[in-house]
Amino acid sequence: MVAPLSSWPWNNLGVYKYLLYGPLVAKVIYSKSWEESGRDSWCLHILILCALRGLTHQLWTSFGYMLFLVRRRRVIKDGVDYEQIDKEWDWDNFLILQAFMAALACYMIPNSRGLPIWDFRGPPIVMILHVLVSEPLFYWAHRFIHGSGYLFQNYHSIHHSSRVPMGFTAGFATPLEHMVTGVIMGVPILGSLSFGAGSVGLVYGYVLLFDFLRCMGHSNVEVFPYRIFEALPILRYLIYTPAYHALHHTEKNSNFCLFMPLFDALGGTINKKSWEFQKETSKGYDEVPDFVFLAHIVDVSHSFHCTFIFRNFASIPFSNRLFCFILWPIAFTVMLMIWAWSKTFVLAFYKLRGKLHQIWLVPRYGFHYFLPFATDGINKQIELGILRANKMGVKVISLAALNKNEALNGGGTLFVNKHPDLKVRVVHGNTLTAAVILNEIPKDVKEVFLSGATSKLGRVIALYLCRKKIRVMMLTLSTERFQKIQKEAPADCQQYLVQVTKYQAAQNCKTWIVGKWITPREQYWAPPGTHFHQFVVPPIIGFRRDCTYGKLAAMKLPEDVQGLGMCEYTLDRGVVHACHAGGVVHFLEGWSHHEVGAIDVDKIDVVWKAAMKHGLKPVK
Structure with a gap:
């Protein structure tokens, strides 16, 4: 039997739970319409x-994910995986x-009516009540819950099930816990009202400061320099730190x-490692990844x-949502700021076979790559x-999508030729991309x-298929380029390569491999039942209902991947683009060569077998 007040009654409502704010919204509208005043304004x-409050949690969570700023000061080094994200999906239920x-309190307490904007007597009273009542009340309630097997197992264990504390984790708890927290938070406010020193500004200030400190402690980023505590040791007992609170989450x-370790000191429950752990975390550390995938925004x-x-949005496959259009102007402004930013971002990381893999982000958008004047800057x-x-000692760096565009840098050859002494292996990953596409084609x-x-x-792809005695209609207007490729094929296979210059030539062919953007009019020439395989970025739009469309070449990572909590563009969870997977295979195999420039057709089957050996799987 489920323990009472251990689950949210509106769990099954999804986004419709926000309709529960309806009575408050209706009351605001009613009050404004009838020009009422007094306590009803509290609904607004x-x-x-x-x-x-929701924005406070969001900003602290975003801050924790800004690895390009905070990666050296992360308290718990693991990444946040899909399981934790799903558990914390409805973190805002407590609001x-x-x-x-x-x-309810506003309508039951007469003193809540007609409060002034500010009263200078309020803050001292709230501070005293917080220290003398809220802090010890929370401490003893929290300690009691941990000491009670029933209460911890049925209530508090849910909060501790999040392996990596984040801003959202501060709001992830059961209804009973949030009712208790609400009472603890309300005591100083109600006390100030009782003394006639309450104000609107005081309520806003105390509640937001309460949430701010809660989120800070759960942020997983050590924000306090250790020298502050060395200069003023008493501060250690007046304000907790993310490192201090992380020890509670890990050791319990x-x-x-x-917020005040003073009460742990009085109760004899301070972890002996607290101060040294905070100092080590504050100093920062460098964790060198073994593999890097260099991505860009589409x-x-x-x-x-x-x-x-x-x-949450990043943890599911990308699709345009209503809020994307509403916030588009803000995103465009941010784009201009990012374009001016000169550094590569650390976007995310995960661990595979015990080794750290990171995803870096070049601050450029897809359309930038097609602007002639932007080429030098992107390179x-x-x-x-x-x-x-x-310089860091990374073993393999894989270039994503347009970062290895042939017209941009020759598939990475520009960098290898310019820096012949590179220790890091530069990989475009297209060998595995080709292998994925080729293995999708029916036998x-x-x-x-x-x-x-x-x-x-x-x-x-053309050279590989012609070796299999498959006729390839190669769409190109350049006879010279076609003939050059045809000459690379074995003499007895060259006849299987056929140059065509119009889409009409494929009106009876049901297997299309698309490497160049095609319009709805051009798709019209495909016969019903055609399947469009594709390696074009961005992918083509499926206009034909009587045809099927494959996604960009991708592979599912092995089951032992840890800490991965984001989806690559439109791909499913745990699935990465084939060029990303190609870099992973390159690293796992320990190959010492660069994979840049033209693809070696003889390596396709080798790379494919290596991917299968290491547990990567094709996406069906």
Whole structure:
């Protein structure tokens, strides 16, 4: 039997739970319409306060994910995985509960009517009541819950199930716990009202400061320099730190205080490692990744899919949502700021086979790559990323999508030729991309139509298929390029490569491999039942209902991957683009060569078998 008040009654409502704010919104509208005043205005204040509290949790969570700023000061080194994100998905349930607790208090307490904007007598009273009542009350309640097997197992264990504390974790608890927290938070406010020193500003200030400190403690980023505590040792007992609170999450038998370690000191429950651990974390550390995937943002809307923007959104496959359009102007402004930023971002990380893999982000958007005047700047950013990885001791860096564009840098050859002494292996990963596409093609296919036929991927796909005695219609207007590729094929296979110059030539072919953007009009020439394989970035839009469309080449990472909590563009969880997977395989195999420039057709089966050996799986 489920323990009472251990689950939220609106769990099954999904996003419709926000309709529970409806009575408060209705009351605000009613009050404004009838020009009422007094206590009814508190409904508006409650709604504003809920929004500000939610924003506080969001900003602290975003800060914790800004690895390009905080990676050296992370307290717990692990990444936040999908399991934790899903558990904390409805972290804001407590705001609904405490909103109605506040509304009930406003209508039951006469002193809550007509409060002034500010009263200077209020803050000292609130501070005294917080230290003398709220802090010890929370400490003893918290310690009691940990000492009670029933209470901890049925209530508090849910909060501790989050392995890596984040801003959202501060709000992830059961209804009973948040009712208790709401009472503890309300004592100083109610006390100030009792003394006639309450004010609107005091309520806003105390509640937001309360949430701010809660989120700070759960942020997993040590924000206090250790020298402050060495200069003023008494501060150690007046304010807790993220490192201090993290020890409570990992060891569970110490550091029970709300915000002031003084009460742990009085109760004899300070973890002996607290101060040294805080000092070590504050100093920062360098954890060198073994593998780096150098990505870029696809478009303005896709920028919302970064973990430090909206974590929940980033944990599911990308698709345009209503809020993407509403916030588009803000995202465009941020894009201009990011474009001016000169450094590569650390976007995310995960561990595979016990080794650290990181995803770095070049601060450029997809359309930038097609602006002639932006070429040098983009290559400079990619080069800086490679040199940074080389200096850190990274073993393999894999270039994503347009970062290895042939017209941009020759598939990475520009950097390898310019820096012949690179220790880091530069990999475009296209060998595995080609292998994934080729292994998607049914074994009984005798003919394919290939657009983008003279590109890096198009060339090797054509050469591989012709060796299998499959007829390849290569769409290209350049006879010279076609003949050059045809001559690379074995003499007895050259006849299987056929140059075509129009899409009409494929009107009877049901297997299309698309390496170049095609319009709805061009797709019209495919016969019903055609399947469009593709390696074009961005992917083509499926206009034909009588045809099927494959996604970009991708592979599922092995089951032992840890700490991965974001999706790559439109791909499912745990699935990465084939070029990303190609870099992973390159690292796991310990290959010492660069994989840049033209793809070696003889390496396709070798790379594919290596991927299978290491537990990567094709996406069906």
